[in-house]
Amino acid sequence: MPALAGVSTLGLALLLGTVVTPQTAHAQGEGEVVYCDDLDPRDRARSTRRRAGGSNRDCTYRETTVDAETGEVTREVPVAARPRSVLPRRYSDIPRPTAEQFVEKVAIPDRWRIVNALGYADNWWDPYNQNTIKGDRPIHDDWFFNVTAISDSVLEFREVPTPVGVQSTDRPGSLDVLGETEQYLFNQNVAVELVYYQGDTVFRPPDWEFRFTPVFNYNYTELDEILGVNADPADGVTRNDNHVGIQAAFVDKHLRDVSDRYDFDSVRVGIQPFSSDFRGFLFQDAPFGVRLFGTRDNNRFQYNLAWFRRMEKDTNSGLNDVSEDLRDDDVFVANLYWQDFPQLGFFSQASLIYNRNREDEVFYDTNDLIQRPASVGEERLREYDVWYLGYNGDGHFGRLNLTTSFYAAFGQEEDAVFSGRESDIEAFFFAAEPSMDFDWIRARLSFLYGSGDDDPFDGKSEGFDAIFENPQFAGADTSYYIRQGLPLIGGGRVALSQRNGVLNSLRSSKEHGQSNFTNPGIILAGGGVDMDLLPELRLSLNANYLAFAETGVLEVARQQANVDSEIGVDLSAAVIWRPFMSQNVVVRVSYAQMLAGQGYKDLYGDEDPYSLLCNVILTF
Template sequence: MQRQMTGAFRRLLLGALLASACGFAPDLAAQTVERQRPGATPPSEIEERKPLSSAIQRRVAPPTRKDPSNIAPIPDRWRLIEAVGVEESILDPYNRNPIKGDRPLFGTKDWFINILAISDTVAEPRSVPTPVGIQSSDDAGDYDLFGDADQFIFNQNFIFSASLIKGDTAYKPPDLEFRLTPVINYNYADVQERRVLYADPRQGTERTDTHFALQEAFVDYHIRNVSDRYDFDSVRVGIQPFSTDFRGFLFQDNQLGVRFFGDRDNNIYQYNLAWFRRLEKDTNSGLNDVDRKLREDDVFIANLYWQDFPSLGFQSQVTGVYNRNREGDDFFFDNNNFIQRPSSFGAERGRNYDIGYLGYNGDGHFGRLNLTTSFYYAFGNDRNSTFTNEDVDVSAFFAAAEPSVDFDWVRLRGSLVYASGDDDPFDGTHTGFDAIFENPQIAGSDTNYWIRQAIPLIGGGGVVLSNRNAMLPSLRGSKEHGQSNFANPGFRLIGAGADFDILPELRLSTNLNYMQFDETAVLEVARNQQDISRDIGWDLSAALIYRPFFSQNIVFRLSGAALFAGQGIKDLYGEQNGDDDMYYTVLANLILTY
């Protein structure tokens, strides 16, 4: 019986194939099922059946190679999405936008353009220890060293950036990139005492200034790929951003240079080899000033990043830096006619120096513990010592760490910083650590009063105790124009902070830091004053950061900070401030990004 059924099935299948070849196909499938299933419903009672596919119902001849009617043109992969109704908009920076690198330029296959525009607005009332003298006081009979500390600063930057990029950058670095980033700056300052803004007291207590800067102007060339995972070697030439570490402790700036960089082993290792010849800065904006001649200050850098070392999720970096400065014969006055090189401090003579830095930096996490850490050792030779005019050796240390832990919408942070100070400026070895051009991101960064403000060393020369957007008390004329100085008091900081994500678009960041000088011998010599305490004081700050669109397109920050002066600050500046021992800053910052 089974053999008879099998033979019948074969005959039916053969008939179906013959019928298909002749252009007709009876419902053989249904007949086969009915014959194999005794008692099945007769064909007349079966409901209307679904038709077979058109390929079975009729024979379709394959298209010939030369028949253009069977070929449908398809747009490239960037414009194909337009066929489903997705449109472009130049005004929208986050969805498809032809000037944000979302498709090639017309008439090209792999050239893209990316346009960026930023408005950065800062309004800042503050109080800073302010010097005053006979020639600079508006108050008859006021010959005190200290004047009214209140000041107001307004700063506006319009930043434009254009990149022309060649290559498919979705999976590999660009083959070629040209970038240009000009900045238009307007700044205004209002203080209460003369000779704060200008060396000439006749120029008053208000200043309005503008500046046009070039912060980026480079060519990036992709030399080669070295693996099928797009490990690569590239070179970048021109004015470009660079940071020697994760938090800007040693050198973070936009400078003119040549940089070779790339990666290996699926991006596990990344390297940089760079040389920078430093540009001069504009005094009042802090931006690059390409109209002035280049400084005789060279920075050579070699570093290596190692992903997931020593643990998965942690990145280690080793770096070597050589700073060669030959500005010993340079006399430089800034835009406000204050002398910057040589600094008006100690012997007031120009200096040449050769300083090497060896460092280790780490960033990442060990389980729930987040950690950023940094360590540098500075060594070398400094000619014309600040106080002796003799050659001295340099041997100084720096260490910093920021551990943090996340608890749902709260992050708790700690901050530790140590920079060695010089305990004897006459012993032939300077042990005060100084950076090349620091922009530290720790302990509240520029929300912190000590980091945010430049505090002058009144009565100790024309230098500042702590520079603006800097942490180390390096006793330079300014961070922008001055030379590194390794005869300084050093620095200690221990702090705690917390970040609260109150809303997805609103964050509250708080910080409390206690600070000390490491050594005060240099301050005592400079001020000809004994027994200056190490105690700088407490720095309390808080900032609200609001992002209404959950992105970086609109960011508003309102912050406030206060320095509660310790005995060391009181020894240097007395209790001349209205609140006896408190200085403040309030910062309102609006950033609009396209």
């Protein structure tokens, strides 16, 4: 090689020596052992580093012995040779403490006191860090206390069909049945949830839980027509009201664990929130009841067995009114949730619900308006027994998200609304909402069908109605038709549809009225998109086409022939802003407008009503 020309034999030897020297640098003589314990840390690291094709190390460790009496550590005897494939075992250079150096063990009442010893401050106003009133530490023994406070403020401007007052009017010269539609609403709720519980909440439910949730309400309503806010014309066109409702007051007892995965059985007694399905189509309320619930097979199955008795509501706030007697309206529930069925990532639920109603006394609401019986048709007190057999699903199949619900209602009612005779209940309901995510956009389709009654006098009640609906579907309360309750003007003092409801039920109200299975039904088909423009900003757009499933009942109630089935197109948009990217502060502004179809015009005229909603939710 030309590059090595002129290099002497001695120089080549020196060059090679520098290459191999690091592997034998610590040899102090032929056959002499070098101990890693004696080397400088840097030399020890080089000597014990593994090399491809070479030995594991060039030094060896002494064995460690510990004097049982003094705890003194010594390393004297060389460690036996190990196979090259095994990494060397290393020992700390820090000697083990002697028995005298161990401090006396001090008992700690629980693991939460360790946090106190580390010096973490406990600020009751800070929900993000250690906070005793948020359940981060026990208040005594293993009992915890959790406080949640929510302020929910709603400001709403809307146009809703309103009848001209019968006895009097605020607009002299008004001769038409339909009055001014402009309305204004302010509603303020402050909810305080107090939870006192014993035990863990991570892998198993608490042993005991006591929950109390009062809600303080103030509401103000202003209309342009007399009798819209009260039966007394002297009350004018405005109403100020307040109420304190009890939305939860129950005790929950953990009965037992049934597996080493903490599958359990528990019982809950008292006023408690309950939803019969994923989207609140049939029964979502806070009734009084007894509920046995639990899980099986590592939480794969969840079950509920419950009896509820519905509570009377405050008319203007919609909250529970504990000053009134419980209603003679019982709901029995048996349901089973099955995780990952029929496919991983999808929840299935089967339910059987029985609603027994025996309300045989006349009832007037806070505004002195009749609620039971409904002021439509025969206006008779009614009793009914109805069974709901349902299937509900929620989850995803690959990229396709899907929520679906099906209910079949069957039973009997005495003194049907229009015929006044016994009638067989045969109705059904179906809803589905598929959606798919495309990066920051979720596109969805919505379809809903509630059967209608084509003949109110044939001895069959074929219009589907819920027990107490609150649908989170197709835009929910962003939608005009779901948000606003439309009165059936000129056909009785009932509502065509209820506030925060999608069914055309023709009942006096959702809060006080009985279910009515002689109704025109509903068809909804629509679509929408949810766009996460920023982590804290979402834009939601919705468009829904609405129609009556049947119009025969409307024609009888209104004594009006040829009512068209088309309700119209409901367009809505909502902006949701979470300035701190959490649920502690949520601001929502939504606008909706109904483009009236011929059926809507037949009932309410040519106006295209709107609603503007501003909602601020603060949570601690």
